[in-house]
Amino acid sequence: MIWxxxxxxGMLLGGLYALFAAGLSLVFGIMRLVxxxxxxxxxxxxxxxxxxxxxxxxxxxxxxxxxxxVMFMLxxxxxxxxxxxxxxxxxxxxxxxxFGLSVALQNGLLEAFSADSRRIxxxxxxxxxxxxxxxxxxxxxxMTFASAICAIVALNGLFYHTALGRAxxxxxxxxxxxxLMGIEPKRVFAIATGIAMVVVTLAALYLGMRANFDPxxxxxxxxxxxxxxxxxxxxxxxxxxxxxxxxxxxxxxxAAVNPEWQILAGHIAFxxxxxxxxxxxxxxAVD
Amino acid sequence: xxxxxTRTRAGTATEIAVIVLVVAGLALPAVTSRGVIQDLFFIxxxxxxxxxxxxLAGYGGLVSVGQQAFVGIGAYAMFAGVILLGWNxxxxxxxxxxxxxxxxxxxxxxAFRLQGAYFAIGTxxxxxxTRLLIAQWKALGGGTGTSLPREATSNIMGTDAIRTxxxxxxxxxxxxxxxxxxxxxxxxxTGCIYWLLRSRLGLALAAVRDNVDAxxxxxxxxxxxxxxxxxxxxxxxxxxxxxxxxxxxxxSPEAAFAVTDWTAYVIFIVVIGGIGTIExxxxxxxxxxxxxxxxxxYGSWYLMTLGLAAIAVMLFAPKGLWGLISARSGxxxxxxxxxxxxxKIEGGH
Numbered sequence: 001m002i003w004x005x006x007x008x009x010g011m012l013l014g015g016l017y018a019l020f021a022a023g024l025s026l027v028f029g030i031m032r033l034v035x036x037x038x039x040x041x042x043x044x045x046x047x048x049x050x051x052x053x054x055x056x057x058x059x060x061x062x063x064x065x066x067x068x069x070v071m072f073m074l075x076x077x078x079x080x081x082x083x084x085x086x087x088x089x090x091x092x093x094x095x096x097x098x099f100g101l102s103v104a105l106q107n108g109l110l111e112a113f114s115a116d117s118r119r120i121x122x123x124x125x126x127x128x129x130x131x132x133x134x135x136x137x138x139x140x141x142x143m144t145f146a147s148a149i150c151a152i153v154a155l156n157g158l159f160y161h162t163a164l165g166r167a168x169x170x171x172x173x174x175x176x177x178x179x180l181m182g183i184e185p186k187r188v189f190a191i192a193t194g195i196a197m198v199v200v201t202l203a204a205l206y207l208g209m210r211a212n213f214d215p216x217x218x219x220x221x222x223x224x225x226x227x228x229x230x231x232x233x234x235x236x237x238x239x240x241x242x243x244x245x246x247x248x249x250x251x252x253x254x255a256a257v258n259p260e261w262q263i264l265a266g267h268i269a270f271x272x273x274x275x276x277x278x279x280x281x282x283x284x285a286v287d
Numbered sequence: 288x289x290x291x292x293t294r295t296r297a298g299t300a301t302e303i304a305v306i307v308l309v310v311a312g313l314a315l316p317a318v319t320s321r322g323v324i325q326d327l328f329f330i331x332x333x334x335x336x337x338x339x340x341x342x343l344a345g346y347g348g349l350v351s352v353g354q355q356a357f358v359g360i361g362a363y364a365m366f367a368g369v370i371l372l373g374w375n376x377x378x379x380x381x382x383x384x385x386x387x388x389x390x391x392x393x394x395x396x397x398a399f400r401l402q403g404a405y406f407a408i409g410t411x412x413x414x415x416x417t418r419l420l421i422a423q424w425k426a427l428g429g430g431t432g433t434s435l436p437r438e439a440t441s442n443i444m445g446t447d448a449i450r451t452x453x454x455x456x457x458x459x460x461x462x463x464x465x466x467x468x469x470x471x472x473x474x475x476x477t478g479c480i481y482w483l484l485r486s487r488l489g490l491a492l493a494a495v496r497d498n499v500d501a502x503x504x505x506x507x508x509x510x511x512x513x514x515x516x517x518x519x520x521x522x523x524x525x526x527x528x529x530x531x532x533x534x535x536x537x538x539s540p541e542a543a544f545a546v547t548d549w550t551a552y553v554i555f556i557v558v559i560g561g562i563g564t565i566e567x568x569x570x571x572x573x574x575x576x577x578x579x580x581x582x583x584x585y586g587s588w589y590l591m592t593l594g595l596a597a598i599a600v601m602l603f604a605p606k607g608l609w610g611l612i613s614a615r616s617g618x619x620x621x622x623x624x625x626x627x628x629x630x631k632i633e634g635g636h
Contacts, residue, residue, distance in 0.1 A: 034404040036352075085602055091403045092350055096558050097601045099352075103551055104594030107587035219546065223415065226408045264419040267412050271397065274409065278400040 006256050007249060008135045014228075014248025015145030016210070018241040019203040020221050021228035022151050023196030029235030029284070030172045030192045031087060031185075033094050037101040039222030041197065044105055045071055045204035046213055047113055050120050060120050064205040068198045075197030079190040087189070102218065109215035120208035144206045148244070151199055152237045158195070159237070168192060172235060227270040233280030242281060246273065289629035293485045293622050301620040305474075312470050316453055316463045324459075324466045328534060330576050331469035335476050335527045336549060337556040337568035339520045342480050344554075345563035346492045347516035350403075352550055353410030354524055356394070356417045357387040359544035361525030362532035363421055369439045371426060376435060376443050377468070380529040387525020388518060390417065395517045399510070411546070418544035432539025440536055465534040472530060476523050481565055484623040492516070496563075555597045561607025565621040570609045 024038045035041075045067060052063025078101075086093035128139040159165040167188050170178040175185045207213060207221070227247050232239025247266045254265020273281065316324055336354070343349045361383030368379030394413050401409045422430040441457060449460040483489050494502035495509050503509055528549070532538050542548075552575065560571025575593070582589035604611050613619065 028404070032404065034407060082598065082602065086605075091407075092344065092562070093601050093605060095350060095404070095407060096554060097598050099551060099554060100594040100597035100601070102594070103547070103555075104591045104598070107591040107594070110587045111591070223408075223412060227412065230405055230408060260423065264416065267416045267419070270412055271416070274401065274405075275397065278402075278405070 002256070005135045006252050008137060009141070010249030010252035011245050012137060012141035012145050012248070013252060014241070014245030015141070015148040016203075016206060016244075017224045017228050017247050018244030019144060019148040019151060019199070019206060021225035021232075021240045021244055022148065022155060022237060023199035023203070024225050025229045025232065025235075025237055025240040026155060026199070027193055027196045028229055030168050031175075031189050032091070033083060033087060033189075034091060034098065036095060036098040036222065037105055037218075038098075038200070038225060039218030039220065040102045040105040040109075041071075041218075042200050042204045042207060042221055043213060043215060043218045044109060045197070045201045046120065046208040047109060047118075049201070049205055049208055050118055053120055060122060060205060060209060064201055067204075068201045071197035071201045072194040075200075076190045076194040079193035080186070083193070084186045084189055102222075106215050106218060113215060115214055115216070117212035117214040118208075119212050120205070122209040125209070140206070140210055144210070147202060147206065148241060151202060152241055155195075155199070155237055164188075164191065224266065227266070230280055231270060231273045233283030235284035236280075236282040239280060239282035239284075289627055291625045292628045293625055294628075295619065295622045295626075297618055297620055298622040309470065309474055313467065316449075316466065321455075321459045321462055324462050326576070328462065328466045328469050330572055331466070331473045332527055332531050333552065333556060333575065334568055334572045335469070335473045336524065336553045337560075337572055338473070338477050338480055338565070339523050339527070340550075340553045341557045341562060341565075341568050342483075343516060343520045345557065345567075346484065346489075346496060347513060347520075348496050349513060349517060349520075350407050351398075351410040352407045352546070352554075353394075353398075353412075353414035354520075354553065355544045355546050355549040356390060356410070356414035357521045357524035358528030358531070358549040359414070359421065359540070360390045360417060361387045361528035362538055362543045363424070363427060364525070365529035365532060366427055366433065366435065366538055369435055370433070376439055376533045377445070377464070380468070380526060380533060383529025384522045384526040387528070388522040390525075391518050391521030394521070395514055399513065399517075414544060414546070418540050421544070422540040428539070430540060432537065432542070434538075435533075435536040443533075461536075462534065465530065468530055468533075472527060476527075477565060479519075481621055481623070484565075488512070488515075489623060490625075552593075555593055557607075558597050559600050559607055561609035561613075563606075564609055564613070565623075566613070566619075567607050567609045570612075571607065574608065 020039075020042060024035060027033050027035055048067045048070065049060060049063045052058045052066055053060055056063070058066070082097060083094060086097050122140065125140055125143075129136050130139055130142065159168055167178070167183045170181065170183055171185050171188050179185055224247055228240050228243035231243030231246055232241070246269055250269035251262045251266040255262035315327070336358070340351070340354060343351055364386030365376065365379040365383040368374040368382040369376050374382070394410065397413065398406055398409045421427075427433055440461065443461060443464060445464050446457065446460040449455070449463050450457065453460070453463065455463070484492070491502065491507045491512055494505070494507055495512060499509060528543070532543065556571035556575045557568050558571070559574050560569065561567030578593060578596070579589060582592060600607055606614070
């Protein structure tokens with residue numbers, strides 16, 4: 001039954017990666033923006049939640065709930081003041097701006113919080129596990145997975161059943177024509193990045209409660225998130241979940257063979273999918 | 288008679304100035320301290336990497352975030368040549384270029400299937416995979432790394448002559464040799480790029496950068512062109528990586544495949560200086576070094592400033608500092624634009 005255990009643990013890990021990736025997928029799908037600072041923004045949000053817990057004595061959940069509107073505003077501002085000015089046909093300017101932001105954020109956090117690794121205290125949840133008969137699963141990974149599903153259901157609901165979602169899809173398909181129909185792409189983009197930052201806060205909560213983090217871990221999370229988005233296909237949130245699960249299962253399977261191969265196995269799964277399907281498994285939009 | 292030329296007075300003046308600078312640079316170890324030579328080595332190698340990335344992204348439209356793969360594989364191949372094959376470190380640098388070239392073939396095969404942003408992420412993942420694989424190579428220290436053996440560093444070809452010439456210790460002689468090689472490499476790489484941009488190939492590159500479809504329509508083989516640029520860039524990056532680690536004489540997967548050192552800084556240098564020009568990386572590397580020296584005592588503030596500077600440049604001067612200078616003065620030190628030269632036409636301007 002070891003393989004079943006590996007599969008289940010891998011899928012649950014995939015939930016965490018999907019959560020990292022959901023915000024990225026939204027932004028990437030709507031405005032083709034490659035946000036290289038996404039991983040560092042997750043780490044930033046984790047410190048924000050940690051501050052709420054340590055300075056204000058809040059429970060992590062309440063702290064995250066308070067951090068969400070703050071992150072929404074930051075995301076909105078970032079998009080409105082900086083990223084909207086460099087978005088265009090050429091992918092290089094936004095890529096470079098977010099690369100600069102990534103390095104600035106990493107070192108800003110290093111200056112503010114030092115290189116010590118920190119953790120958001122989660123109380124009794126930390127070691128809790130559930131016996132499901134065939135396999136035993138941690139409560140925290142299970143909650144992460146459930147949260148990933150909830151986030152994707154909520155985002156899809158927003159995307160397909162609201163006026164804002166219609167504006168998102170219209171802008172994603174053709175920003176110029178959407179503009180002719182009275183949608184202001186820049187305003188839509190700012191809201192989308194704000195929403196992505198709310199999801200980032202949720203991801204940060206689990207990142208911080210499940211393992212230690214320090215200012216330097218952002219880029220590695222970014223790579224997993226990007227792999228999940230690209231495997232899933234542009235603009236498909238369920239695809240992103242599938243991508244996260246593929247990376248997660250590949251990593252746990254690799255680790256089962258040899259602990260040193262964990263991360264390598266995830267990357268190789270990504271490369272294999274890219275070789276077979278260069279546009280991902282379930283692309284909704286064309287790039 | 289009318290003819291097409293890229294030659295201008297400023298261009299000729301630059302060529303003369305470069306020759307003077309190179310001669311002065313070769314003689315410099317006679318009058319400066321070891322610290323200055325080490326700083327110059329750093330500047331020259333970063334400039335080489337910046338020129339190469341500029342060729343890739345600024346001219347070839349290949350925005351790679353995975354150049355550290357070639358720095359790392361070049362450095363490790365050099366170490367393998369020295370430790371496993373017993374080669375002289377200077378000769379083993381060539382092995383670094385070859386290894387990077389060999390890695391570039393499967394990388395290009397894979398990455399060229401991906402478009403735009405996917406390409407950037409794809410190259411980064413390949414660099415990570417290469418790092419993780421190299422970390423498994425126990426003969427070269429695995430994950431913790433290793434140093435060049437003492438007997439290899441103590442009799443690098445040419446160091447004896449340098450010791451007697453300048454009357455310096457062995458370690459200083461090694462730095463001088465590395466500095467000379469860096470000088471040769473940066474001149475060769477910049478010279479090749481300059482020549483390339485002025486040739487038919489350069490015209491094709493500019494056409495592809497400006498409009499892929501139009502370039503294809505007039506007969507440019509885009510795919511072959513991108514392959515050529517990517518392979519040349521990889522080999523040159525591998526050589527630079529090997530040279531950098533001949534000087535440090537110590538290697539680890541984290542240092543050799545560092546995305547910050549070999550890609551982020553390099554990108555910042557190109558962007559701040561001005562992407563798509565040969566002058567840009569030169570201006571950029573000077574700004575980079577000045578910032579580094581000025582903020583050296585403030586740790587991470589320096590990197591934060593660098594990141595914010597790159598953002599500011601992208602927002603307010605997308606063509607970089609050289610773009611500002613060039614727009615004001617109309618100056619092109621390395622002219623690549625073709626002009627019609629010949630007698631003035633009556634009544635023309």
